[in-house]
Amino acid sequence: MSRTVYLNGAYVPEEEAKVSVFDRGFLFADGVYEVTAVLDGKIAEFEGHVARLKRSLGELGMSMPVDSDELLAIHHELIKRNNLQEGAIYLQVTRGAADRDFVFPKEATQTLVLFTQAKDLTSEKAGIKVISIPDIRWGRRDIKTVQLLAPSMGKMMAKAEGKDDAWMVEDGFVTEGTSNNAYIVTKNGKIITRNLSNSILHGITRAAVLRLAAELDMEIEERPFTIAEAQDAAEAFITAATIFVCPVVEIDGAAINNGVPGPISKRLNDVYIEEARKAAC
Template sequence: MRTVYVNGTFLPEDQAQISIFDRAVLFADAVYEVTAVVGGKLLDFDGHMARLRRSLKELDMVERFSDQELLKIHRSLIEKNTLQEGLVYLQVTRGVADRDFDFSRLDADPGLILFTQAKDLINNPLAERGQCITLVEDLRWARSDIKTVQLLYSSLVKSRASEAGADDVWLHRDGKVTEGSSNNAYIVTDNNEIITRELSRDILHGITRQAVLNVARLHQMKVVERAFTIEELRSAKEAFSTSASGFVNPVVRVDDQEIGTGQPGIVTKLLRANYIAASLRTAI
């Protein structure tokens, strides 16, 4: 049984409880981060904490936990659960209060929840065979750059895609791809340009995204940050997604059409290998 962390206490998962009046329950009023663990060490931890601070600031939430405090909790959970490979999930809520839309006068301690998930990240079957995805209109709220726990639309479309035999969903607006249901989206052109949507309120500012683009540029790969169309996706040489849990995962089919050869491409494989190597060198 896993040990989890809830509001200052480590305890068995079957004993973990939160208040029914926590605003995360009532309003999805919470933000979160997921950090990968390989070899018992955290990948891109500083980046995840920097994005956490940004999410808190954008939602006018109180910062009560230092990076060092959070790192200590992460490491304790990894040790207590003997986690070698997987994920650490962190959630900060606005706190407990009677139900009221207005939080401007709220003086509550923020909630803090962390738990681990064991998962094969390096030897990911999707990286070997490639993902089959479907395209769905992006109907999320307009602040997709804030990493909130309000993931209902992504959960809905991803579940429907799974029922239809697909691995994931990529979202689009006005004929252009925004991102995946829980990842950033990319195409590779015939001249090996890597294209991904520029940072804005339309997409999550992915920590793995930034790390992968840094690796690509370090290896003299051409990166273009702009929106790409559905037509460009369908005619791309390769396509892939990035996320903390998937690293770099190829996309080989969109709806009923193969991308490129219908197999994971060379550029995607190289990026995945180089990202993993770079991340392991800097893991803490």
């Protein structure tokens, strides 16, 4: 059956959801996006995603197209209309449609699109294999823009080698995965992940997982790490809105934890899902 999509104030069949060829999201990647997880028909981490959406829009000189309450109501209506129990809701805001010009218009009407994707989010994870690639993205990775060509190419490079994903490297250090934040666990059990800056996306799941890890008395250090350090780690994992905590079992051909998920990543994933279910709205 066709999904129902939200487009600029209307709920329409996906086949009828059309955006102008002059939309600046299409012409310039002039827009931002968010992805929220849906568990048991409820939305996980909604407030965190809205806060980041407001920040991303503000960094590009854009405002919220609707307020938080209306945005939540749209999410709930899409879940209802698409009978979504587990999966994700994708949201995109662009500056809107205008004749092509690098100087963007100040009065254009923004384009707001949301759609659902049914996905299995909670099954046990076998772990993924990653390769390392140069990080060639622009300098404001903290803004969740729709400029995703470099990460997309990176993921395709990994697939071409029979792997699952790529970790991007800049100045000798891992920044993040193509669509996720990256972590290692040292042999003495310390969780290492890159500190927040313009170099990485400020992950909503990242923040929640680090908070839960601290509550579990796990030691955390926020700093850059190298591929060699990752290959020598006891565990490695990634986090993102629709994968939660996923083990990494191989990096550039080197097996991590003998190629099987480790106990810390599994524990954090279980605790995150439990807490996300409780707090979902």
